[in-house]
Amino acid sequence: MPIKLEIVTVERLTFSDDVDMVIAPGSEGVMGILPHHAPLLTTLAYGELVVRKQGQDDLSFAIGGGFMEVQPDKVTVLADAAERADEINLDRAQEARKRAEGLLQSGKKLSLDEQTRAEAAIRRAMTRIKIARKRSKRRMPRSE
Amino acid sequence: MASLRDIKRRINGIKNISQVTRAMQMIAAAKMRRAQEQVVASRPYAEKAWEVLIHLSQQPGSKAQFHPLLTQRPVHKVGIILITSDRGLAGGYNTNIVRATMRFIDRLEKPVQLVTVGRKGRGAFTRIGKQIIAEFGDIPDKPTLLDVLPIAQIAVADFLNGTFDEVYLAYTDFVNTIVQKPVVKRLLPLLPDKLEEQAVAEYVDSVRHGVAPAYIYEPDRAELLNIILPRFTELQVYQAVLEALASEHSARMVAMRSATDNANDLVADLTLTYNRVRQEAITKEMMDIVGGVEALK
Numbered sequence: 001m002p003i004k005l006e007i008v009t010v011e012r013l014t015f016s017d018d019v020d021m022v023i024a025p026g027s028e029g030v031m032g033i034l035p036h037h038a039p040l041l042t043t044l045a046y047g048e049l050v051v052r053k054q055g056q057d058d059l060s061f062a063i064g065g066g067f068m069e070v071q072p073d074k075v076t077v078l079a080d081a082a083e084r085a086d087e088i089n090l091d092r093a094q095e096a097r098k099r100a101e102g103l104l105q106s107g108k109k110l111s112l113d114e115q116t117r118a119e120a121a122i123r124r125a126m127t128r129i130k131i132a133r134k135r136s137k138r139r140m141p142r143s144e
Numbered sequence: 145m146a147s148l149r150d151i152k153r154r155i156n157g158i159k160n161i162s163q164v165t166r167a168m169q170m171i172a173a174a175k176m177r178r179a180q181e182q183v184v185a186s187r188p189y190a191e192k193a194w195e196v197l198i199h200l201s202q203q204p205g206s207k208a209q210f211h212p213l214l215t216q217r218p219v220h221k222v223g224i225i226l227i228t229s230d231r232g233l234a235g236g237y238n239t240n241i242v243r244a245t246m247r248f249i250d251r252l253e254k255p256v257q258l259v260t261v262g263r264k265g266r267g268a269f270t271r272i273g274k275q276i277i278a279e280f281g282d283i284p285d286k287p288t289l290l291d292v293l294p295i296a297q298i299a300v301a302d303f304l305n306g307t308f309d310e311v312y313l314a315y316t317d318f319v320n321t322i323v324q325k326p327v328v329k330r331l332l333p334l335l336p337d338k339l340e341e342q343a344v345a346e347y348v349d350s351v352r353h354g355v356a357p358a359y360i361y362e363p364d365r366a367e368l369l370n371i372i373l374p375r376f377t378e379l380q381v382y383q384a385v386l387e388a389l390a391s392e393h394s395a396r397m398v399a400m401r402s403a404t405d406n407a408n409d410l411v412a413d414l415t416l417t418y419n420r421v422r423q424e425a426i427t428k429e430m431m432d433i434v435g436g437v438e439a440l441k
Contacts, residue, residue, distance in 0.1 A: 012186075
């Protein structure tokens with residue numbers, strides 16, 4: 001029995017399909033969800049969400065926090081941000097990371113709020129960079 | 145009687161105006177469509193979020209545990225987030241929502257402070273001397289969640305620190321191109337008992353009844369509510385901003401359409417006058433000539 005997976009953000013419905021397995025970045029650790037999972041409600045961390053479907057390549061999403069509801073036949077991800085791996089703009093992610101790191105290292109006095117925000121930006125950017133890299137490796141096997 | 149040249153000048157002026165209003169009408173129509181699309185795109189999230197929240201409130205023992213954002217307290221001070229536009233020339237759009245808000249404040253009979261979004265609302269309420277504790281302007285045409293986040297965060301923070309005991313959201317609901325309805329609705333506290341009512345009103349089909357299965361919570365219920373409830377407020381503010389934007393553009397579109405129509409009517413009238421005056425002048429000249437010839441005989 002497949003699971004109906006929906007990934008939504010406030011701005012759009014990112015993904016909706018029947019899948020066989022979901023690997024999600026829960027705030028307490030990565031969790032794999034198979035059909036008939038017990039009802040669960042969890043918060044999500046920044047990380048990679050992998051969607052597995054038999055006979056198809058894994059799909060990968062960059063998730064930027066939020067929460068997830070699991071029912072035996074249904075998984076709903078309400079993400080603060082969600083991007084499919086092939087939508088990620090690697091250059092922009094790297095730029096964002098540099099910007100945030102520069103801010104932290106500039107020695108300027110930052111308020112607690114600003115500091116957490118910069119740290120979150122770095123984490124977010126690193127997730128996206130990692131996922132984007134992984135995808136490009138898979139698609140273009142190394143030639144050397 | 146105005147001279148021929150004056151009339152001609154007026155006709156040209158009005159033609160220019162009608163060109164401008166027609167352009168504005170077309171721009172407003174395009175922007176309205178975009179705002180509407182965004183409203184539609186945010187609906188899946190809204191439906192799911194309502195569902196989760198309702199499941200959560202149906203959980204055994206959920207009534208016993210309270211979260212500050214779900215708790216009603218005696219109301220001494222009220223906050224209103226008022227969403228208007230930055231620019232005018234949108235028919236009765238701003239007047240209507242400002243008037244509805246004033247009526248609401250009068251009925252409330254409690255001290256009210258405002259958070260305004262859009263310059264028009266700020267102007268209206270500063271003029272009558274209401275206290276505005278925060279203002280936002282320059283909401284982009286295609287707002288992202290990040291653009292409206294600070295508005296929601298002020299509401300949540302001020303509700304939690306006791307500045308407000310209740311927060312309302314005043315905006316214009318987009319019904320269709322002709323009808324936009326000003327509404328004032330409660331944003332905080334969220335009342336668990338009323339959740340379903342509210343959800344049914346907004347997303348009729350999405351509520352499933354029956355006993356929800358008991359959840360496993362990770363990390364725990366309190367932490368989850370801490371994450372989910374502010375998101376919920378953010379979502380409502382985001383949707384309100386989009387609705388207001390769609391309403392603004394459609395109000396402007398209608399206003400500009402009737403302005404264009406009026407200008408065209410005026411041009412038709414003036415052209416008629418112009419021709420009549422011209423003809424009269426010609427007739428008079430001919431009479432003069434005929435009179436002159438007559439006198440020479």
